[in-house]
Amino acid sequence: xxxxxxxxxxxxxxxxxxxxxxxxxxxxxxxxxxxxxxxxxxxxxxxxxxxxxxxxxxxxxxxxxxxxxxxxxxxxxxxxxxxxxxxxxxxxxxxxxxxxxxxxxxxxxxxxxxxxxxxxxxxxxxxxxxxxxxxxxxxxxxxxxxxxxxxxxxxxxxxxxxxxxxxxxxxxxxxxxxxxxxxxxxxxxxxxxxxxxxxxxxxxxxxxxxxxxxxxxxxxxxxxxxxxxxxxxxxxxxxxxxxxxxxxxxxxxxxxxxxxxxxxxxxxxxxxxxxxxxxxxxxxxxxxxxxxxxxxxxxxxxxxxxxxxxxxxxxxxxxxxxxxxx
Amino acid sequence: xxxxxxxxxxxxxxxxxxxxxxxxxxxxxxxxxxxxxxxxxxxxxxxxxxxxxxxxxxxxxxxxxxxxxxxxxxxxxxxxxxxxxxxxxxxxxxxxxxxxxxxxxxxxxxxxxxxxxxxxxxxxxxxxxxxxxxxxxxxxxxxxxxxxxxxxxxxxxxxxxxxxxxxxxxxxxxxxxxxxxxxxxxxxxxxxxxxxxxxxxxxxxxxxxxxxxxxxxxxxxxxxxxxxxxxxxxxxxxxxxxxxxxxxxxxxxxxxx
Numbered sequence: 001x002x003x004x005x006x007x008x009x010x011x012x013x014x015x016x017x018x019x020x021x022x023x024x025x026x027x028x029x030x031x032x033x034x035x036x037x038x039x040x041x042x043x044x045x046x047x048x049x050x051x052x053x054x055x056x057x058x059x060x061x062x063x064x065x066x067x068x069x070x071x072x073x074x075x076x077x078x079x080x081x082x083x084x085x086x087x088x089x090x091x092x093x094x095x096x097x098x099x100x101x102x103x104x105x106x107x108x109x110x111x112x113x114x115x116x117x118x119x120x121x122x123x124x125x126x127x128x129x130x131x132x133x134x135x136x137x138x139x140x141x142x143x144x145x146x147x148x149x150x151x152x153x154x155x156x157x158x159x160x161x162x163x164x165x166x167x168x169x170x171x172x173x174x175x176x177x178x179x180x181x182x183x184x185x186x187x188x189x190x191x192x193x194x195x196x197x198x199x200x201x202x203x204x205x206x207x208x209x210x211x212x213x214x215x216x217x218x219x220x221x222x223x224x225x226x227x228x229x230x231x232x233x234x235x236x237x238x239x240x241x242x243x244x245x246x247x248x249x250x251x252x253x254x255x256x257x258x259x260x261x262x263x264x265x266x267x268x269x270x271x272x273x274x275x276x277x278x279x280x281x282x283x284x285x286x287x288x289x290x291x292x293x294x295x296x297x298x299x300x301x302x303x304x305x306x307x308x309x310x311x312x313x314x315x316x317x318x319x320x321x322x323x324x325x326x
Numbered sequence: 327x328x329x330x331x332x333x334x335x336x337x338x339x340x341x342x343x344x345x346x347x348x349x350x351x352x353x354x355x356x357x358x359x360x361x362x363x364x365x366x367x368x369x370x371x372x373x374x375x376x377x378x379x380x381x382x383x384x385x386x387x388x389x390x391x392x393x394x395x396x397x398x399x400x401x402x403x404x405x406x407x408x409x410x411x412x413x414x415x416x417x418x419x420x421x422x423x424x425x426x427x428x429x430x431x432x433x434x435x436x437x438x439x440x441x442x443x444x445x446x447x448x449x450x451x452x453x454x455x456x457x458x459x460x461x462x463x464x465x466x467x468x469x470x471x472x473x474x475x476x477x478x479x480x481x482x483x484x485x486x487x488x489x490x491x492x493x494x495x496x497x498x499x500x501x502x503x504x505x506x507x508x509x510x511x512x513x514x515x516x517x518x519x520x521x522x523x524x525x526x527x528x529x530x531x532x533x534x535x536x537x538x539x540x541x542x543x544x545x546x547x548x549x550x551x552x553x554x555x556x557x558x559x560x561x562x563x564x565x566x567x568x569x570x571x572x573x574x575x576x577x578x579x580x581x582x583x
Contacts, residue, residue, distance in 0.1 A: 053417045053582050078421040084413030088346035089339060100335025101422045124346075140418070150421075 004029045004064060004148055004179040010049050011058035012042075012203075019045040020056065021203040027181060027196075032174045034190035035183040036291070037200035038299050043183040044081050046200065047152050050181065051078050064148055074103050077146030081153050081183075083137050087126030091117045091136045094125055095143055102144040115139040116165045131158040138166055142173075149173065151182040155189060167193060187292040199295065201302035211291050218297050219289030224259040224270060228281040232257050238273050240266075262286070332424050336432035340406075344436060354402075354440060358393045358448050365512070366390070366456040381514065382545060383458035388538040389511035390452055392531055394444040395470060399437050399477035400484065400502050403575075404494030406433060407485025411580055420581045427576040434478040434572075441474050463541035465557055472561065473534045476568035479575030480530075486578035510535045530567040533560040 005027035012020040019042045027033040035043045048054035050061050052068030064071050085094055095112055099105035112121050115135040120128055125136060134157050141149060151170070155163045163186075170193055174180055184190050190197050191211045198208040207214060235242040241260045259270055264286055274281055345351060366383065410416050419429060445466075452458045481498065488494045507513055508522075509531035515523055526532050537560030540548040551559035 048417070048582075051421050053420050055582055073421060073423045076421055078418060080414040080417045082414050083418055085415065085418075086339060086343045088343050093339070093342065097335055097339040098422070100338070101332050101419075101424045103423070144422075 002029050003027065004031075005033070005050060005062075005181060007046070007050060007059065007061045009059035010046065010056045010061060012045050012049060012054065012056050018203045020049065020059075022059070023200070023203065023205050024059075025198055025205055025208065027179060029179055030174065030177045031195045032170065032180040032182070032193050034194035034197045035181070035200055036185070036187065036190050036197060036295055041200040042203040043200055044152055045203075047078075047081075047150050047181065047183060051076070051150055053078075053080075074144055075147040077141040077144060077149040079137055079141040079151045079154055081156075083140075085125055085137065085140065088124050090122045090124055091128065091132070091139075092121040094136055095139050098140045099143040104145075105143050106145050108143060111139045111142050114142065114169055116162065131162045134158050135162055135166065138169070142169075147178060149178055149180045151180065153183055153185070155184070155186060163189070187290065187295060191291045197291065199298050201299055202306060204302075206298050206302055207294070214294045215289050215291060219291075219293040220297060221261040222263070222286065222288050224262050224267060224284060224286045226257045226259065226270070226274070226279075226281050227255060227283040228257055228274075228279060229255050230257065230279045230281075234277060234279055235259070235273075237277075238270065240270075329428060333428050333432045333435070336424060336429055337435045340433055340436040341439065344402075344440065354394075354398055355444055355447060357397065358390060358444055359451060361393055362390055362448065362451050362455060366452060366458075382543075383452070383456035384460045384543040384545070385539065386456075386512060387449070387452055387458055387460055387542055388535040389506075390448050391445055391470065391538060392473075392506060392509070392511045392535060394441050394448065395473040395534060396477055396506055396531055397498070397502050398441050398444070399434075399474055400481045400498035401495055402437060402440075403433060403478050403481025404485040404488065404498045405491045407482055407579065408488065408491040408494045411485075412491070416580050425576075426579040426581065427572075429579065430478065430482055430572065430576045433482075434475055437478055438471055438474045441470060445470050459544075460542040461544065463557070465541040465561065466538065468561060469534060469538050469541070469564070472564050472568045473531075476530050476534075476564065476571045479568065479571030479573070482575030483571075483578045486575075486580060505529050505531050510539075530564060530571070533564040533567070536560045537564060 003026045005025070007026075008024050010020045010023040023042065023046055025033070035046060037043055045054060049056045050063055050068060052071070061068055064075055066072070089097060092108065092112060095108035099108045099111075112118055115138055117132060117135055117139070120132055123132075125133060128136060134155070138151065138154050141151065154170075155166050158166060167189065170180055170182070174193075180193075182193070194211060196208060196210055197214055198205045199214075200206070207218060209217070232242050232244045235257060238259065240262050242257055243260070244257050262270070267284070267286060271284070273279075365386070410419075449460070453460070480501075484497045484501070485494045488497050508518070508526060509529040510526060511531065515526060518526070536548050537557055539546040540556040540560065548556040548560075550556055551563070554562075
């Protein structure tokens with residue numbers, strides 16, 4: 001399938017901070033590609049490098065068959081992450097303004113309806129709610145009916161109903177053949193919208209694939225969460241692996257023990273075990289691994305690698321200093 | 327959409343944004359008015375005395391016009407560029423067909439409209455309050471327009487090379503104030519040390535002041551340039567400087583981080 005976005009070994013540093021490190025990706029026509037990763041992982045820098053608003057230090061990028069700086073801008077739609085358009089234009093005027101910059105723009109009224117702002121169309125941008133503002137910004141990226149759309153955290157600050165409006169909009173665009181690259185911290189958003197997901201950590205794309213493949217490869221096992229104060233040792237005779245994850249690990253509540261690799265049909269055996277061994281519990285919940293587990297697993301692994309590397313470098317420096325002193 | 331269409335869209339958005347900031351509109355017009363009231367009506371000119379303001383009232387018309395032709399573009403463009411940068415608006419515009427030159431042209435058109443209106447107000451007040459007798463030369467229009475182009479370019483550079491709106495406004499004041507008083511606007515060349523004379527020639531505002539004075543004040547002692555009528559020659563020099571300032575200003579506008 002024809003690649004609409006192609007990046008090879010993109011590098012970018014700001015001072016001593018590495019924003020991108022040999023980041024490579026390819027996005028096919030009509031595909032929705034979601035970039036996920038912790039804050040500072042390099043998502044926005046990657047989007048900027050692909051849209052020509054930052055110059056990478058190394059590597060190459062092509063979008064719509066041209067370099068980002070030379071691409072036909074009538075075919076490109078971009079929503080920057082911290083975009084704040086003129087505050088004293090109404091939502092309607094704002095979309096008309098951006099539509100006026102293109103050769104063959106959509107009717108701004110249609111875009112206003114698409115982003116669910118018809119009723120607030122005459123309200124100044126600065127008087128809209130945070131979610132409405134973000135939807136107006138999303139609209140500004142759609143006025144030219146782009147072939148390739150970059151959305152940097154499109155639903156940040158939007159309430160659940162507004163978020164679903166934007167999701168449906170992106171799904172409709174993708175169905176109509178628009179290629180979409182989006183960044184998000186919302187794993188449900190990535191899982192629902194993306195054909196493929198790329199996880200960025202420390203400037204590197206550490207994993208790419210369909211949500212299903214990523215979950216299969218990196219998500220770990222299914223888990224039964226038992227909310228209990230009992231020690232994990234109390235589960236020693238259970239025929240499944242058990243652990244008490246750290247409090248920081250995602251959605252696991254405080255005072256919970258997680259039983260892994262367990263089929264839903266076998267949950268009854270755990271209940272029997274709890275009763276037989278007189279283990280008090282308040283709640284049981286079973287879950288398949290999902291993209292959030294992938295995110296946490298890979299982000300944790302990258303963080304551990306970085307810590308090990310820093311410790312190793314620090315150790316080498318200490319040794320070198322000791323050698324010099326001797 | 328043609329280039330004109332893009333400029334029209336940007337101009338329309340810029341104009342609406344400006345007129346809806348009421349305090350900005352008020353002080354844009356209040357600033358020159360208060361200067362005319364202070365210098366023209368309270369201090370008054372004294373052709374027989376010594377020191378400042380010894381020329382007839384008409385001599386200072388270029389100075390009063392320079393207040394808006396210089397300060398409004400410098401401060402407005404400086405803060406507008408900073409505001410665009412802080413709101414990632416240039417990042418957005420860089421991905422649209424609008425070029426930097428078109429953006430600056432649109433902002434210049436907005437400034438030209440504002441400054442055109444302010445200039446009319448200034449001329450009316452100067453005549454009313456100081457009794458200045460001036461000729462209404464049609465050359466006033468290109469002088470004001472080209473002056474606006476020139477200082478919009480300089481303002482764009484200030485906004486691009488400072489790191490905040492506050493910085494842009496402070497820089498525009500720091501550059502604007504010396505230029506206003508040392509460009510043969512309110513202080514004639516004879517009142518300055520002789521060694522300072524060549525520096526006056528470096529200011530684009532000098533050519534604005536000399537040319538406007540030659541065009542509007544019958545008693546002006548403005549020398550010809552290479553045998554060309556000073557009203558036209560200074561307009562030519564100002565135009566050349568405006569082209570350079572506009573090109574540099576457009577080039578300075580950030581397209582990338």
